[in-house]
Amino acid sequence: MSRPESSLSIALVGPGRVGRSLLERLQAHAPETWQLMAVADSTRLRRGPIERSEWAQPFADEAFQPRASDRDWQDELLRRDGIPVLIDASASAEVADAHADCLARGIHVVTANKLAMACPSSDWERLRAASERSMYGISATVGAGLPVLDSLRELRRAGEPVRRIRGVLSGSLSALSEGLSVGRRASEVLETLRRDGLTEPDPRTDLGGLDVARKLVILAREAGLDLSLDALVVDSLVPEELAALSLDSFLRSGAVLDRHVAQCVDRAPGSGRHLAYVAELEVDGRACVGLRRLDDGDSLAQLSGQGNRIEVTTECYAAAPLSIEGPGAGLEVTALALWRDLVRISESVRRCR
């Protein structure tokens, strides 16, 4: 018997911290018509349909196989009656590279992984074209799901050009800046953030500014502006001697990190007493991310904890920018953003049929 048209056939790649949080939500709240057809991490693959009672722990009973080709389960998704969806909750370049192919083949993609959307300009046109064939859910990639990408998309559709984007785009760097402002050591703040699942799998991706730079590229592209990573000026908080170490060695090098970050704080542009890692993009393409000293009156200086704030200046929003603020990291809010994109796909595809 064929399933109702809003049924989803889901494959989830990357059942790590964010992925598991989403699997728990799916197990508890997904409509009966949604099926989990595959779960894969870097080495293992569990093929479905998987019993709902096992969704939150898909590898628990050892009913998995070594991960080889993804093509097989992608073909299986396409053969089924449900709407095929790939969820990418990894931080892997290999998985990101598959987004354009999946979208072009008719598999909708929902992602927390920023690598595809922040790809080099040479790959961007292919991804953009593929995302017109299938739905591409990217809400979780910036601001852990704050409704900023939707707002930029709507401004673009309405023909309202974006002139400037400025903001604090990283929950972990927001919390780090706040800690540094009150004299805490970088390594100490980082350890707490890592324990709470609020950093990237390798926290140097946060500290080096690359994660924020990728988010700025995604915001720019969603606003219809041309920006790629190599055009961005990125101020890194990672000392050169720690950049190439293994993750474990880096995590054991707290004293070196603390000394370097203290120097970055001393050198940070600005004269205010608030520290923030700020992203800025002008319509002429000038773009930078880095640590800044902000005055008391600066709207970005009011943030606390993992707060993010994104300010968008357009012709209509010239005197006062459109501002969106809220938590910018966290497993549950990120999983909720992925969930919202899944619901959106389910509803839109049903409406179109």
Ligand SMILES: NC(=O)c1ccc[n+]([C@@H]2O[C@H](COP(=O)([O-])OP(=O)(O)OC[C@H]3O[C@@H](n4cnc5c(N)ncnc54)[C@H](OP(=O)(O)O)[C@@H]3O)[C@@H](O)[C@H]2O)c1
């Ligand atoms: N944490 C947050 O607050 C937050 C917020 C917004 C977005 N995100 C994004 O969410 C994603 C996941 O973050 P996380 O904190 O959940 O990371 P994580 O705990 O390290 O989980 C990553 C998962 O991806 C899997 N993986 C790695 N390489 C893979 C590959 N080549 N093929 C398939 N699976 C692979 C890992 O499997 P193995 O164990 O086998 O390596 C693991 O299951 C990242 O892209 C991150 O930027 C996170």
